Amino acid sequence: MDAPLSEETVRSLELGETVYLNGPVITGRDEMHIRAMEYLESGKDVPADISGSVLFHCGPIMMQREDGSWSVVAAGPTTSARMNKLEPGFIRSFKIRAIIGKGGMSKDALEAMKEVGCVYLAATGGAAISLAEGLNRCTGSEWLDLGMAEAMWRFDTQKFGPLIVAMDSKGNSLYENVASSLVRP
16 A cells, blocks of 8 residues: 555555555654644644654664664554544644554544544554564654654655554444453343
């Protein structure tokens, strides 16, 4: 699947589907979300590539080369529930098309995904080295003052995955399905 993703493409994805991404992906954890929202609310310029992005909940381990460019060493998914309070507003404000992470997100985030046309793509926890291989090339960063893990990193991906559509734009969630199957009458 090629990023940037259109709303039509996102809305066509089915719960449980396996996808691989090619194209631009950005990373962001708590502090990146907070900074972007603060900038937006105060009228400061926000990096344009946040809008309509594929957002990877990840604090990558990066290495700077002698020529000043960066390469990724490891890039495992962060537990997305950490962003539950921030993500609904972030999805709505920036029309995020896909979020990559682990563990799923809240019902409020799922509602925002349904409204905007966004999916949650589950990445395998513990596969940081394998996932880093799909982050083909680092194309830049923002807000390095937040620290390596909290900065926003830009990557050009190639066959990034496998990723599972775990929350779709129709309001369905594999996490909810599992939880409801565990409830005994």
